Amino acid sequence: MDPQTVEARVQMRVRQRAWSISLAELRRYPEVGALAGFLAVFLSFSIVAPHFLTPASLAGIMTIAAELGLVAIGVTLLMIAGEFDLSVGSVLGVSAMAFALMARAGIPHLIAFLGALGLAAAIGALNGWVVTRGRLPSFIVTLGSMMFWRGVLLAVTGGFPIAYEEKSLLMFALSGRLPGGFHASALWFLGVALIATLVLTRTPFGNAIFASGGNPQAARALGVEVARVKQIGFILTAVLAALAGIIQFSRFGSVDPLRGEGMELEAIAATVTGGTLLTGGYGSVMGTVLGALIVGMVRNGLVLAGAPAYWYRAFIGLVLVGAVIINLRIRRSG
Amino acid sequence: MSEGRWLVEMRGIIKRFDGVEALSGVDFAVGYQEVVGLLGDNGAGKSTLIKILTGFHTPDAGEIYWEGQPVRFRSPREARALGIETVYQDLALVDKMSIARNFFLGREPVRRIGPFSLLDMGEMEQVTRRVLEEIGIRVRSVWEPVSMLSGGERQSIAIGRALHFGVRLLILDEPTSALSIKETRKVLGYVEEVRRRGLSVIFITHNIYHVYPVADRLVILSHGRKIGDFRRAEVSPETVAEIIAGGMILPEEERS
Numbered sequence: 001m002d003p004q005t006v007e008a009r010v011q012m013r014v015r016q017r018a019w020s021i022s023l024a025e026l027r028r029y030p031e032v033g034a035l036a037g038f039l040a041v042f043l044s045f046s047i048v049a050p051h052f053l054t055p056a057s058l059a060g061i062m063t064i065a066a067e068l069g070l071v072a073i074g075v076t077l078l079m080i081a082g083e084f085d086l087s088v089g090s091v092l093g094v095s096a097m098a099f100a101l102m103a104r105a106g107i108p109h110l111i112a113f114l115g116a117l118g119l120a121a122a123i124g125a126l127n128g129w130v131v132t133r134g135r136l137p138s139f140i141v142t143l144g145s146m147m148f149w150r151g152v153l154l155a156v157t158g159g160f161p162i163a164y165e166e167k168s169l170l171m172f173a174l175s176g177r178l179p180g181g182f183h184a185s186a187l188w189f190l191g192v193a194l195i196a197t198l199v200l201t202r203t204p205f206g207n208a209i210f211a212s213g214g215n216p217q218a219a220r221a222l223g224v225e226v227a228r229v230k231q232i233g234f235i236l237t238a239v240l241a242a243l244a245g246i247i248q249f250s251r252f253g254s255v256d257p258l259r260g261e262g263m264e265l266e267a268i269a270a271t272v273t274g275g276t277l278l279t280g281g282y283g284s285v286m287g288t289v290l291g292a293l294i295v296g297m298v299r300n301g302l303v304l305a306g307a308p309a310y311w312y313r314a315f316i317g318l319v320l321v322g323a324v325i326i327n328l329r330i331r332r333s334g
Numbered sequence: 335m336s337e338g339r340w341l342v343e344m345r346g347i348i349k350r351f352d353g354v355e356a357l358s359g360v361d362f363a364v365g366y367q368e369v370v371g372l373l374g375d376n377g378a379g380k381s382t383l384i385k386i387l388t389g390f391h392t393p394d395a396g397e398i399y400w401e402g403q404p405v406r407f408r409s410p411r412e413a414r415a416l417g418i419e420t421v422y423q424d425l426a427l428v429d430k431m432s433i434a435r436n437f438f439l440g441r442e443p444v445r446r447i448g449p450f451s452l453l454d455m456g457e458m459e460q461v462t463r464r465v466l467e468e469i470g471i472r473v474r475s476v477w478e479p480v481s482m483l484s485g486g487e488r489q490s491i492a493i494g495r496a497l498h499f500g501v502r503l504l505i506l507d508e509p510t511s512a513l514s515i516k517e518t519r520k521v522l523g524y525v526e527e528v529r530r531r532g533l534s535v536i537f538i539t540h541n542i543y544h545v546y547p548v549a550d551r552l553v554i555l556s557h558g559r560k561i562g563d564f565r566r567a568e569v570s571p572e573t574v575a576e577i578i579a580g581g582m583i584l585p586e587e588e589r590s
Binding site: 007022028148198202203204206208210211214215217218219222223224225275281282 | 388410411414420422426427428429430431432435438439440441442444450451452453455477478479
């Protein structure tokens, strides 16, 4: 072989190694699949749907993503810790209703807000207590919780929606319109996502969350208080669902007893699209942010593309399965 | 009483599960810088005894003395605080987490920034890298998931972790039963190293030939009772194997 060929071969091998290393590094980032899905969906709608790239459309996407995303961030943390919460949709409805009823009764909004969050925290704590104390599967416990609180909500309101005309500074801070058509909820969403990411990846508690879902026995043997970690996860998830519910109420000015129905599955879809494993121990909040944005884009983009809005769920289903396939491919490579 | 001789001493330990006696008055002790092989067939009571020592179970009767002082563990955390650490065969590490995160799990170094305690990632990387080098494991990055490592490497990392954090009593639960001969030898090498550094070790196994090369003493359990307690010099591995076999329901099965 002449020196040039040898040189070329060596270079090729170096390049190959660089490629394989970068693939191995990619695997450390759960959100890679979601990023690919995000770009694919974004580009497709940019081409297919007129007005998709206007500020009004992007703001609309952000508003949908923010409310779903806040719920999904809690669901993500809890799923990484190894538990499900199917009750988030009902908790969202109950909290929004609680806030509306308190506000209508003349209670100051800030107190009503804290009261509704406190109520959600109590429901979350109860979920967590039953799951960790009773050693029961959270899927079943929170399915029961979902039905129970939805039933309570329907019974208490008699099935009628509640409207509320007044506005307040708090409601503006939660979901007021900002310049460009964006809602304040976008800032809450990104802020919470940032804090949750920091907690998950840069604190001992984040480590405990990963360990509790990844291998609870090992975690316990190393002194991680798994039950406490999960308990906190359930409370956080419920409180975030309540925050999303009150944000949504502030936007609509009304709440009906079916508010939040189906949200639990959309939140799980956003979470899993974002690369979090259903089996726990692995995932990321930033992936979930992308997942929630994908849901928002699909919902808005289909309408702008002129497709009947009924197609929305079918599309989300396709995106979900597609993203999961990509995620698995990446994790298995190399 | 023999303070000064035992690091930990368990006396007359009794434990019942649903009326069935898993341990019927077991005495068990580990000296300073001593490697004790804890032997017995499945169901002999080895893991129940260890779970009492590590705070997972509370005994129905009996006392535990740590350096001569009576102690009572209400949780694994309390046992750990004294320096008792267990490396379980399959449960030592969290597979999906990175090597460095595993290494510091439950004992993370933090830097305080205002009211927040954030992980000291630099420290985590540096220490993990150094310990891996010491035990001769090469990895591309300490942020790779543990699932990339072999069974022996995982055991070694778990043992290296115990060494690094100044554990006093290291309990190895069947550390070699899933390993190749070469990897077993390596792990036994670390056990020697652990003793040299001043730790005491309980080595749980049902295979006398795995523990015999490193053990100072051999304790044999059968049906919740201690049926043998020998210094290594006093017995041959064959004798021990026979004692275990004699106490077993299926005599020839476990010999290998």
